[in-house]
Amino acid sequence: MSVGGSDFLQLDVGQAPPGGRTEWLTARIRAAIADGTLPVGSRLPAGRVLAAELGVSRGLVTEAYQRLADAGQVIGRGRAGTTVVAAPPATTARRAPEPSAPAGAFGPAGLLGSAGPLGSGGPPGPFGPQADGPLVDALRGVPCRIDLSPGVPDLTAFPRTAWLQAERRVLAGLTSADFGYGNPQGTPALRAAVAGWLARNRGIRADPDEVVVVAGVAQALGLLAHVLREDGVRRVAVEDPGSLGARQQLEYGRLETVPVPVDGSGLDTAALRASGAGAVLLTPAHQFPTGVVLDGERRRELLGWAAAGGLVIEDDYDAEHRYDRAPVPALRALLPEGVCYAGSVSKLLAPALRLGWLLVPPRLRDAVVAAKRYADLGNPVLAQLVLARLMESGELERHLRFVRRRHRRRRDAMLRAVDAHLPGARVHGAAAGLHLMVTFDGAAFEDTALAAAALALGVKAHPLSWHRIRPGSPGLVLGYAAGPPGELEEGVALLGRALDRLR
DSSP: OOOOOOTTTOOOGGGGGOOOHHHHHHHHHHHHHHHSOOOOOOBOOOHHHHHHTTOOOOHHHHHHHHHHHHHTSSSGGGOOOOOEEOOOOOOOOOOOOOOOOOOTTTTSSSSSOOOOOOTTOOOOGGGGTOSSSOHHHHHHHHHSEEEOSSSOOGGGOOOHHHHHHHHHHHHHHHOGGGGOOOOTTHHHHHHHHHHHHHHHHOOOOOOOOGGGESHHHHHHHHHHHHHHHHOOOOOEEEEOOHHHHHHHHHHHTTTTEEEEEETTTEEOOHHHHHHHSSEEEEESSTTTTTOOOOHHHHHHHHHHHHHHTOOOEOOTTTTBBBSSSSOOOOOGTTOGGGGEEEEEETTTGGGGGGGEEEEEEHHHHHHHHHHHHHSSSOOOHHHHHHHHHHHHHHHHHHHHHHHHHHHHHHHHHHHHHHHHTTTEEEETTBBSEEEEEEEEEEEESHHHHHHHHHHHTTOOOEEEEGOOOOOOOOEEEEEOOOHHHHHHHHHHHHHHHHHHHHO
């Protein structure tokens, strides 16, 4: 049975809450499936047809259909359309959220608190002046209509079919013995595939025996913190501004972090030399959050510092995602004995896979493998073998080309929205990556207050001050990869409304 577009569920987009059209449409279709209005076997209208009838972007409809597919309620069948395949109990149907979250909605110690985001005492919770602890995790757990948090790729683009096919082929070739404990350093197949991937995409020549498979860059930093402390290192320089999460990983490993300024050329190497730190963590290919690239002169100075005894920890953050510039060589390719290199598929496939890799100088390798062994006995073998097959088959490169085009369109949509709705904002780092940094130079408000006001309107964003150690201009770090263009435009428009309230 095919459902027409013009009278589909008698939908009136004017009933959707501000900034919540995608969730509203998803909820309305989900409720119709639950109560039998859309029985199993029904075919939903083509996305372009429904978008035209509702007067919304096609991307918004596509995202709503994808959310239903993720929940197992519909399935897309190419030219055959999108079909209802499962109906939940009617009691599971959810109402669309209210236009804005009430004060205190997330508990007395929540992100907004009983006084709301703009109370006289400043925004409470992790947006407050005394905020501490796992701020990003706390914000991640708060429901909202539009999530502009950085660090998340387009999860709807995950190559489910390719992953499933690779998994079936892997399972068909496994023996019973293969289901036992694996090598803590990683399966030989994935280590070989990673070595090939790095050679093709990052110019790094490495033997598979040099690769340590880890549960993402976060674990790589945790292992390095343990090993470096045992090796006598106590102070590690970090970029300022730089990743809050990365800094917290090192501090949890009982290392002192020392801020080193970042400017338009990247990390200030003169300040690094003056810091007295024995190691430095940096993101040279696409600095987080500013997006700058470590320039040639700074690279030479940094490598000279490392050759004299310093240790570079290279987080190859977002290196694959570039749009308007040429690729930047990895530091590890230039000085293997002085650089620890960490990468993962979290920004390329999905953070949920918890798969990454770490290359360290020979003198540290045995200690890192031992730390990995005692941490978890190694990553799950099956997922490693599936990823290895995707890398070796060329499927991962095809996926990268696909998401680059998709992310570019979303980047462009956010740039247009910032220009339209955030007057006075200065954009940084648009040439690559999955996020933009915007600053409001000379503004008098706190960016935590802006983030709290935005959350009250249903939009998540990171205040730039979260990722600073020293004071600086207020700003936001805005992720654009995870949402369709229409949702990004709505989210930035709501940020503009929040900004108006502070001025």
